[in-house]
Amino acid sequence: MTVLEGVAAPPPKTEVRPRAVSGRDWWLRRIPLLPALIYVVVVTQIPFVVTLWYSFQSYFWDVPGGAHFNGISNYKTVFTNAAFRGSLLRSVFMTAIAVIVAMILGIALAVLLDRKFLGRSIVRTMIITPFLVMPAAAALVWASPMLDPNFGLANYLLAPFGVNHVAWLSTYPLASVIVVMIWQWTPFMTLIVIAGLQSQPPDTLEAAKVDGAGAWATFRELTIPHLRPYIELGILLGSIYLVNAFDAVRLMTNGGPGTATTNLPFYLYQQVNYAYDVGGAAATGVVTVILTIIVATFALRMFARVFQFEEAAK
Amino acid sequence: MTALPIRAGRRPGQLRELTGRVGWGIVAWVVAIAFFLPVLWMVITAFKPESAAETWPPKFVFSPTLAEFRLVFSGMGPYLTHSVIATVGSTILVLLLGIPAAYALSVHPIKRWRDGLFFFISTKMLPIVAAIGPLYVIALHAHLLDTIWLLIILYTAMNLPLAIWMIRSFMLEVPSELLEAARLDGAGRIREIASVILPIVTPGLVSTALICVIFAWNELFLAINLTVTNAATMPMFLISSVPQEGLYLAHLSAAATVASVPVILVGWIAQRSLVRGLAMGAIK
Numbered sequence: 174m175t176v177l178e179g180v181a182a183p184p185p186k187t188e189v190r191p192r193a194v195s196g197r198d199w200w201l202r203r204i205p206l207l208p209a210l211i212y213v214v215v216v217t218q219i220p221f222v223v224t225l226w227y228s229f230q231s232y233f234w235d236v237p238g239g240a241h242f243n244g245i246s247n248y249k250t251v252f253t254n255a256a257f258r259g260s261l262l263r264s265v266f267m268t269a270i271a272v273i274v275a276m277i278l279g280i281a282l283a284v285l286l287d288r289k290f291l292g293r294s295i296v297r298t299m300i301i302t303p304f305l306v307m308p309a310a311a312a313l314v315w316a317s318p319m320l321d322p323n324f325g326l327a328n329y330l331l332a333p334f335g336v337n338h339v340a341w342l343s344t345y346p347l348a349s350v351i352v353v354m355i356w357q358w359t360p361f362m363t364l365i366v367i368a369g370l371q372s373q374p375p376d377t378l379e380a381a382k383v384d385g386a387g388a389w390a391t392f393r394e395l396t397i398p399h400l401r402p403y404i405e406l407g408i409l410l411g412s413i414y415l416v417n418a419f420d421a422v423r424l425m426t427n428g429g430p431g432t433a434t435t436n437l438p439f440y441l442y443q444q445v446n447y448a449y450d451v452g453g454a455a456a457t458g459v460v461t462v463i464l465t466i467i468v469a470t471f472a473l474r475m476f477a478r479v480f481q482f483e484e485a486a487k
Numbered sequence: 488m489t490a491l492p493i494r495a496g497r498r499p500g501q502l503r504e505l506t507g508r509v510g511w512g513i514v515a516w517v518v519a520i521a522f523f524l525p526v527l528w529m530v531i532t533a534f535k536p537e538s539a540a541e542t543w544p545p546k547f548v549f550s551p552t553l554a555e556f557r558l559v560f561s562g563m564g565p566y567l568t569h570s571v572i573a574t575v576g577s578t579i580l581v582l583l584l585g586i587p588a589a590y591a592l593s594v595h596p597i598k599r600w601r602d603g604l605f606f607f608i609s610t611k612m613l614p615i616v617a618a619i620g621p622l623y624v625i626a627l628h629a630h631l632l633d634t635i636w637l638l639i640i641l642y643t644a645m646n647l648p649l650a651i652w653m654i655r656s657f658m659l660e661v662p663s664e665l666l667e668a669a670r671l672d673g674a675g676r677i678r679e680i681a682s683v684i685l686p687i688v689t690p691g692l693v694s695t696a697l698i699c700v701i702f703a704w705n706e707l708f709l710a711i712n713l714t715v716t717n718a719a720t721m722p723m724f725l726i727s728s729v730p731q732e733g734l735y736l737a738h739l740s741a742a743a744t745v746a747s748v749p750v751i752l753v754g755w756i757a758q759r760s761l762v763r764g765l766a767m768g769a770i771k
Contacts, residue, residue, distance in 0.1 A: 205587030216644035220618035290512030299523040305754035310743035458617030
């Protein structure tokens with residue numbers, strides 16, 4: 174490339190745009206993008222195309238003979254299946270509650286960490302640690318050493334409040350799983366909101382103070398609007414990861430008791446690993462993807478707003 | 488918390504500020520300890536002998552032992568190797584693919600850079616779990632099932648969109664005068680990347696790599712579905728360390744501690760860069 178550049182005449186600046194140069198420029202701009210683009214298309218899109226294909230096939234691993242076409246019967250099963258609907262609703266519920274609570278806590282913690290006090294960096298380090306803990310480790314540690322009905326630390330600490338050897342995972346399975354999700358994702362939200370707070374121009378806050386605005390009014394009228402793109406981003410990223418939450422469900426409750434904590438990822442995992450139903454899982458997956466695309470369309474609009482913000486800020 | 492009237496006299500104001508500081512400090516410490524407690528409890532339990540881990544009330548004083556750690560280390564070798572290879576391999580691949588792509592979306596952007604960026608982000612929104620059955624079949628036919636290559640390939644695809652997005656935001660920070668100067672010196676695109684852009688965005692690349700490392704190291708769903716022994720990673724080692732019966736809390740805690748510590752330490756050391764990375768990735 175550099176050799177070529179040495180031979181070619183220096184490209185004229187923007188005034189004149191001969192065809193050849195702009196064509197070369199067209200490629201120069203695109204070539205760096207291509208490897209990543211091709212990679213992502215191949216690795217992330219092909220599996221979905223294959224999923225689409227298998228969703229019209231009857232394919233059980235434990236049945237000899239391989240896959241054969243069976244029309245839309247997999248889809249009929251998906252739509253008449255209460256287990257799918259249940260897991261879908263549970264996924265939405267778990268994600269929504271976890272993301273919203275984590276974001277509210279994250280804002281509160283970020284505001285707290287934005288103040289000066291003794292040992293602030295230690296406090297920040299402690300607060301972000303749950304995000305760094307391996308989710309599988311977090312799930313197992315919460316399931317046993319923390320929430321064990323007989324030996325768990327939670328029951329011991331809550332004993333003064335009248336809690337007596339509660340079997341959290343069988344009595345409040347959904348709540349327990351959601352608490353662990355919130356515990357892991359609050360630090361992530363905190364990090365994003367801290368970044369937002371740090372980017373807030375101090376002079377506007379100073380000006381508000383001089384004008385006699387109260388702390389709450391300043392927070393509501395200045396800080397929250399400033400944080401908005403950061404909050405939207407946190408909600409978006411949190412949702413992307415939490416809607417796929419698998420570790421906590423698999424390792425804390427194994428989807429149970431019954432199907433009390435079976436979310437969509439765990440339901441699909443069961444369909445593939447226990448029912449050997451590749452076709453059924455594929456149809457479930459296709460329906461999931463379509464629903465996701467509908468939700469994501471709204472999410473992308475949110476992104477577009479974030480970008481508008483960026484351009485307005487320039 | 489409540490609106491503080493600014494007009495109050497100077498001295499009471501200062502006093503209030505001081506008590507406010509102490510008050511908020513106490514609140515912050517209490518919250519931090521609450522958040523940190525499960526991690527602390529994991530580490531404490533890991534040093535207990537098994538008989539001291541299952542007691543009521545829980546024991547806070549005991550004679551610490553490394554017995555469980557020894558047990559954990561003895562079986563961990565292959566899992567650790569797989570995890571390191573998958574994490575490092577995929578992170579390097581993410582950077583190799585992500586840096587040029589981010590460049591094409593920021594410094595000399597293609598006309599439809601917005602669509603390009605949205606495409607990458609949108610692939611993150613397709614739940615990979617939906618394709619897990621077919622993914623298994625594809626891997627089987629490609630002879631990639633239960634290989635470390637499969638994890639490297641998938642973890643790269645998993646982290647690439649976020650990475651492109653973050654690296655792009657760091658590249659936008661490169662002053663355009665520098666790029667202009669390099670161009671006047673006759674620098675081609677490759678020299679522009681190597682000698683102008685990369686030195687400036689290196690801290691950003693570090694925080695990007697860090698995020699990729701965290702997600703790759705901690706990944707369980709793909710590993711559990713697509714690997715058995717030849718490529719089983721640390722999260723799977725962790726699961727295998729939970730026996731069906733008997734006392735296991737101390738052993739489990741030791742395994743969980745060992746599996747989590749690398750990422751926790753890296754995250755602690757690089758937390759400033761973590762904040763920066765997420766922030767810049769956020770808005771720019």
